[in-house]
Amino acid sequence: MRLNDNTGLYHALRSGWPIVPVFIFDQTILDALEDKRDRRLEFIHQTLLEMQTEFRKLGTSLIVRYGKPLDVYQKLLKEFDIQAVFTNYDYEVYAKERDKAVAELLYENGAEFYMYKDQTIFDRDEVLTANRSPYTVFTPYSRTWQQKLTDFYLRSYPTEKYVRNFLKIDAQPIPTLEELGFKPFNEPFPGKIVPAKLLANYKETRNFPAIPGTSELSIHLRFGTISIRELARQAREHNVTFLNELIWRDFYFQVLDHFPHVEKFSFRREYDNIEWRNDEGEFQRWCEGRTGYPIVDAGMRQLNETGWMHNRVRMITASFLCKHLLIDWRWGEAYFARKLRDYDLSANNGGWQWAAGSGTDAAPYFRVFNPTLQAQKFDPKGAYIRRWVPEFNSLDYPVPMVDHTLARNRAIEVYKKGLSGDR
Template identity: 50%
Template structure:
């Protein structure tokens, strides 16, 4: 039985500048690279889920690169604990290497693998890779986590100035020499999706702060899926940032802020960060929710955003705020409904950012918009799409009689939201 070190690909689908992979390749023991389609996750997904397609294409590219070194990627499907138990029957595993994942399910999964490894007298090594600073590296003087973004960002930037980051590759000749066949997409239980992630465009970083709020310009880099699945190294991304990229860097820091919030306060996955908002009597009207999902609210910018999401798996950042605010404040539908819909549709879905931004929009999260801040979807058009370029692309009937009437009047909805929130808070005092 061949002695190997296992490198487990997860949210780090690249060979280049991969922290745990580099560590695995340092020794003299051959490295067996694996990826597991986790049945605890994939069985809940649509058979044409575009994210599975994205992952599969990444695995194909990794496998092609490994062939240059007379190796292959071993792709498996099952529950991780069962997969590793079976691997131990076929390989003499010395150590398991992986990069850290900070989400609640991932932490639970890794605890099970750690327990198995300990029982079998194996090492299970995990390394920081998907962030610059992880959960306990940017904290208050008393060691407690930040719950407000601005002081977190200041400390992050101060720490980053002292950091000496680089990008390294391991010796790829140390991969195990073997030949295994990558299963087809259908053998994994999925089929091709018509949705494709847009290419990451680093040129859009230039003047990002100037153009990012205007959806018709689409001046976003579409980096989300590439960071979510780790096809790009966050270290390399930041090292390659051009000068005067403060606004773009701030967005990357927001990502790490929400990650550490989820780690320290895992209850936010299913609950309000601020429990005082637990008593809000959400209307949760299912017909209203369906109209929002379809982009048939009668508010052009909201409808354009939802239709873009449904058609492409992407939505412009500014419009995400507007559509989310509309659902929570105008329709008084629980943010969890919208969060779940975005989780189903977004190609760049990431639990911590999705949860954090939805709670921000609802006013229930950390460092959230105050509950009495209610976006006016009509005046937002004047600010961000005054020529209706974005709207006409996704709502071509906007100036026709067939276009939906607004499902709720703004002034009424705003006053209803404010009074509902206010009453809920007063009832607790």
């Protein structure tokens, strides 16, 4: 969702045809959103308004439609003499099925459909093992990724050279959030600029949730309002640790692309044999941040109030749900999917399966985070906890809902039993 350094847009503008920019609010996705206040949708809407301002300066306009993609394209085919559609790859199962159906519709009507890599540095089959199979362990993947990286892969696509090729169109209306059936939060979103100082200190600050030590660029990466190539150039220049986070992002994309079963099942299928307790009352307490473990509760309350949670705390809260409460990681993943403003299926799924022990490169099942020790290590002065759990250390704060040692031993026993096939 940007005009600069956009692969698909670049190739469209160079195609020789006059270009019409189109955005579709996918009814299939919007209808599935339970909460009619959704930060992701608000961010998309805000971005469309900003893009429309840029398009108007170029004498063209965004064409914004709402509906099921095939229905929308049926109408667009009647409205325009479409020769080709240009877009960028999406790696989610639904998106690949949607794009395949749109491509077939276009071909039936004599139009072409082109897709390009844009939201990753490397994808699909670009980083493979020596025997040409996809990596399932991050460290060797990262090593090969970095060996392959050259300036060629980080070059921007100069769309600005070809903006004269947009079709001249009068301003078209963009539906309001209310017209789409949603209500706004009217809260500011994080900016796109990453201070060089933050990148330089990223390794030292990224694990401490009380300080602004992370970029919070995830929402911009998720919706493509910032170029991954531009960000990777900055990261390579300033901080290897930050670059490593971008490699993790590519890694999870290629895992989802090569192993689509992870969307609904454990990457390691034997982990689907674990007998989860799935206590709904305990799950609700976790959702509301009332577990009696301050670092867990702080994270969940931050998520509920802001739509974002610090990455270190995401690991702690996820581990607590899976290991301490023995609640299926899919429950937690689905809750994060509803709440996170930067929700990305591949990264969210990868993180949850890592915490549960069922994914690629996952934490071993016998590794159970101690929330108290995690708080002491990463929030030593309790500033993050006090910010989100003001009643901590008062009579109003609940006692821990489960003893850590008991929960750890129970988790190891249940996991061992499930993985042995002895249920």
